[in-house]
Amino acid sequence: MKEKMLRIIPLGGLGEIGKNMMVYEFGGDILVVDSGMAFPENDLLGIDYIIPDIQYLRENRKKVRGIVITHGHEDHLGAIAHVVEELEAPIYTTPLTRGLMEVKLARKGLLKGVKINTVQAGEGKKIGVFQVEFFHVSHSIPDSVGLGIQTPVGLIVHTSDYKFDQTPVDNWPTDFAKLAEFSKRNVLVLLSDSTNSVKPGWTASERVVDGAFEEEFRKAPGRIIIASFASLISRMQQAANAAARHGRKIAFAGTSMIDNAKIARKMGYLDIPDEMFVRPDKIQSIPDDKLVIMCTGTQGEPTSIMGRLSRGTNRIFDLKPDDTVILSSQIIPGNEEKVFQVINRLFQQVANVVYEQVAPVHVSGHASQEEMKLMINLVKPKFFIPIHGELRHLVQHGRLAQQLGIAKENIVIVENGQVVEVGKTQIALNGRVPTGAILIDSTGKVDIEPSIIREREILSREGVVLVNLTVDSATGKVFDDPEIITRGFILAGESNKLFSTAQKEIKEAASRTNNNLQRDVESAVRKYIYDETQRSPYVLVTITKI
Numbered sequence: 001m002k003e004k005m006l007r008i009i010p011l012g013g014l015g016e017i018g019k020n021m022m023v024y025e026f027g028g029d030i031l032v033v034d035s036g037m038a039f040p041e042n043d044l045l046g047i048d049y050i051i052p053d054i055q056y057l058r059e060n061r062k063k064v065r066g067i068v069i070t071h072g073h074e075d076h077l078g079a080i081a082h083v084v085e086e087l088e089a090p091i092y093t094t095p096l097t098r099g100l101m102e103v104k105l106a107r108k109g110l111l112k113g114v115k116i117n118t119v120q121a122g123e124g125k126k127i128g129v130f131q132v133e134f135f136h137v138s139h140s141i142p143d144s145v146g147l148g149i150q151t152p153v154g155l156i157v158h159t160s161d162y163k164f165d166q167t168p169v170d171n172w173p174t175d176f177a178k179l180a181e182f183s184k185r186n187v188l189v190l191l192s193d194s195t196n197s198v199k200p201g202w203t204a205s206e207r208v209v210d211g212a213f214e215e216e217f218r219k220a221p222g223r224i225i226i227a228s229f230a231s232l233i234s235r236m237q238q239a240a241n242a243a244a245r246h247g248r249k250i251a252f253a254g255t256s257m258i259d260n261a262k263i264a265r266k267m268g269y270l271d272i273p274d275e276m277f278v279r280p281d282k283i284q285s286i287p288d289d290k291l292v293i294m295c296t297g298t299q300g301e302p303t304s305i306m307g308r309l310s311r312g313t314n315r316i317f318d319l320k321p322d323d324t325v326i327l328s329s330q331i332i333p334g335n336e337e338k339v340f341q342v343i344n345r346l347f348q349q350v351a352n353v354v355y356e357q358v359a360p361v362h363v364s365g366h367a368s369q370e371e372m373k374l375m376i377n378l379v380k381p382k383f384f385i386p387i388h389g390e391l392r393h394l395v396q397h398g399r400l401a402q403q404l405g406i407a408k409e410n411i412v413i414v415e416n417g418q419v420v421e422v423g424k425t426q427i428a429l430n431g432r433v434p435t436g437a438i439l440i441d442s443t444g445k446v447d448i449e450p451s452i453i454r455e456r457e458i459l460s461r462e463g464v465v466l467v468n469l470t471v472d473s474a475t476g477k478v479f480d481d482p483e484i485i486t487r488g489f490i491l492a493g494e495s496n497k498l499f500s501t502a503q504k505e506i507k508e509a510a511s512r513t514n515n516n517l518q519r520d521v522e523s524a525v526r527k528y529i530y531d532e533t534q535r536s537p538y539v540l541v542t543i544t545k546i
Helices: 055-059 080-084 095-107 176-184 207-219 233-245 255-266 280-285 305-311 336-347 369-379 391-403 450-462 492-512 517-533
Strands: 006-012 021-026 029-033 047-052 064-068 091-093 116-118 124-127 130-136 145-151 154-158 187-193 224-227 249-252 291-295 324-327 352-354 383-387 418-422 427-432 437-441 464-471 478-487 538-545
Touching: 006 047, 006 055, 006 154, 021 145, 029 130, 064 124, 080 095, 091 095, 095 116, 095 255, 130 176, 154 176, 176 369, 187 369, 207 233, 207 324, 207 352, 224 233, 224 305, 233 249, 233 255, 233 291, 249 255, 249 280, 255 291, 291 305, 305 336, 324 336, 336 352, 369 391, 383 391, 464 492, 464 517, 478 492, 492 517, 517 538
Parallel strands: 029 064, 064 091, 091 116, 154 187, 187 383, 224 291, 224 324, 249 291, 324 352, 464 538
Antiparallel strands: 006 021, 006 418, 021 029, 047 437, 124 130, 130 145, 145 154, 418 427, 464 478
């Protein structure tokens, strides 16, 4: 009888940074781990964020027994509202992550009807055929967990994001004892975070940020504005602690930052006295040297508070020359250009801008090479799958595992959509499932067509030419000269000669057409413009019949 195999299928997060989603499937049961989003590249114009394509889960929705969310960062939680619209499976997560999730779901009117189960680190839950044990990991947000997943073929350890911080802000280090206990139970597969696999040594403790904040707070003459991720609760606490030491009050700005601070404080994860809080609309009433403002916008997002401040378009408050701006975050790969544009604009307005490259105002929440080695040595897996990272990160993590004695044939480098089949004594790639990226714009519209993105690229690069024809509805004959309007294509003074000839070409094309006047005129205009200018603007023809 053929051995039943566990199928491990990444739908996001492997071969890329962000939109983490992993599927564990055995027989008729599916367990989903995480539901994250990613930031778009610069060429995805008008796209706000990207989520995994869950076509495979839609097709197998009756098999999905549960969704586990390991922590509250956007790259693990950000797609949850889209996922619960498609799947009715119960969700399992820790208290703070649940609170952050409920804010997201309530904002979209989806909270009612979603079954969310609160779990604590150290607990276990039976989810279909899987017995899931939740263990605490130190990360840059409280209540983060990794998973021990007992399956019919063996024990799987899924670390999620982690680091071995001995002095974390919340005084709750990674559960070394649980990891050692797993090793005694013969771990079959370890799936471990690869984000920092190219960084040697150990990742610095979050406490390093305290010293950097202390230095900047000590010398700041005016307001201190700190930009961070809205889900970085530990950084909010560090900012509040520094503010208290220097006799300052703190305000939060940006909807997501305000909502997350409110829920974290309500649940006891953020300890800030009432008298220290300043409402955003009261910012102007506090002396500059007595105020800290914490806001969003570390990745150069144009609609974020920091993005608007850098352009002078923020509604509630503007920058002042004596402000100190601190970008307390790491630049996500692909966002470098946008972030440095914001930094340059900030320097035009304020004297002091502090960011990771010039001061330790941020440390990574991910393990570096020595911690990765320690994780492998603690868990002692038979098979190893690097997760979370671009292909270069996964490959490097695999090499580290080889250095520690794991056989090359027992290490599997996987990309999104590839199916890994695991038995008690074997592991191999076996096929693919549909996967990809779903693009979301500012309206929340799902799955923007690639053709729309291509049109936006053409508009941004080449401009647009609009042609309006007035034709006789009975004969199809063109009345008068066609009206031609351009934007972003050619200077007005240069267009007269070009378009006087173009009008003749348009009339000739209209006279030759058989059954599709609009298509034939657009084709003629595109050819004429390219022949004359070697440029390819977006051409749109409208027809008015009289």
